[in-house]
Amino acid sequence: MVRVEFLGPIQKEPLELDITNLSQLADVLQQDETMTEWLQNSAVAINDTLTSSLNVELKDGDKVSLLPPVCGG
Amino acid sequence: MLYLYDGGLKVADILKEWYEQELENNYGAYIPFVGTVRSEDGIDGLSFDIYEPILESWFDSWQEKAKAKGAILKMAHARGDVMLHESSYVSAVFSPKRRVALEFIDEFVEAFKASAPIWKYDLKDGKRIYAKDRSTAIEGSGILGEKR
Numbered sequence: 001m002v003r004v005e006f007l008g009p010i011q012k013e014p015l016e017l018d019i020t021n022l023s024q025l026a027d028v029l030q031q032d033e034t035m036t037e038w039l040q041n042s043a044v045a046i047n048d049t050l051t052s053s054l055n056v057e058l059k060d061g062d063k064v065s066l067l068p069p070v071c072g073g
Numbered sequence: 074m075l076y077l078y079d080g081g082l083k084v085a086d087i088l089k090e091w092y093e094q095e096l097e098n099n100y101g102a103y104i105p106f107v108g109t110v111r112s113e114d115g116i117d118g119l120s121f122d123i124y125e126p127i128l129e130s131w132f133d134s135w136q137e138k139a140k141a142k143g144a145i146l147k148m149a150h151a152r153g154d155v156m157l158h159e160s161s162y163v164s165a166v167f168s169p170k171r172r173v174a175l176e177f178i179d180e181f182v183e184a185f186k187a188s189a190p191i192w193k194y195d196l197k198d199g200k201r202i203y204a205k206d207r208s209t210a211i212e213g214s215g216i217l218g219e220k221r
Binding site: 041071 | 108121122124126127130150161162182185186187188189190191192193194203204205207208209210211212213214215216217218219
């Protein structure tokens with residue numbers, strides 16, 4: 001299973017999904033209308049490393065995090 | 074050197090501590106930046122969420138850039154609520170000569186605003202409201218929303 005976490009202001013509980021790549025995660029999350037805007041503006045990290053491609057394989061135990069727009073300071 | 078604290082920062086103590094840490098290390102310049110919550114739009118304060126695993130690796134990558142210039146970087150940030158006229162953020166560069174530190178603090182603070190995994194909320198009328206309009210999407214965002 002892959003754990004998916006939604007950080008900061010995204011009000012969504014973590015998911016545990018049986019998926020093997022990021023494209024499958026996009027398919028799942030695009031079904032959720034409350035996520036539409038967050039999917040457009042969030043960055044994605046796998047095991048705490050940012051990625052800019054959907055062509056990434058996932059394995060059992062991986063963690064995917066969604067990072068919405070930031071503003072520190 | 075990254076320091077995270079719950080609530081508003083004790084700025085004078087932090088600046089003094091950093092000054093004393095580096096006093097004997099032959100840095101000619103110490104340039105701090107302090108971010109303080111000011112009154113605007115009726116807010117009572119700000120509040121912050123931080124994702125620490127990525128903040129730490131992000132900060133380490135900037136420390137390496139500082140090191141390549143012979144400088145070092147320090148940063149402190151608040152978690153949770155920070156009220157008006159308290160400070161949420163301090164960063165500083167130490168370098169042998171002033172020019173490197175002056176330029177690097179500018180570059181670092183701008184990058185920090187655009188890419189450090191920290192989320193800001195306004196505290197207003199008892200609510201915690203995401204500061205969406207003042208936030209910046211991290212470079213490479215949006216891949217999960219691409220049409221399929």
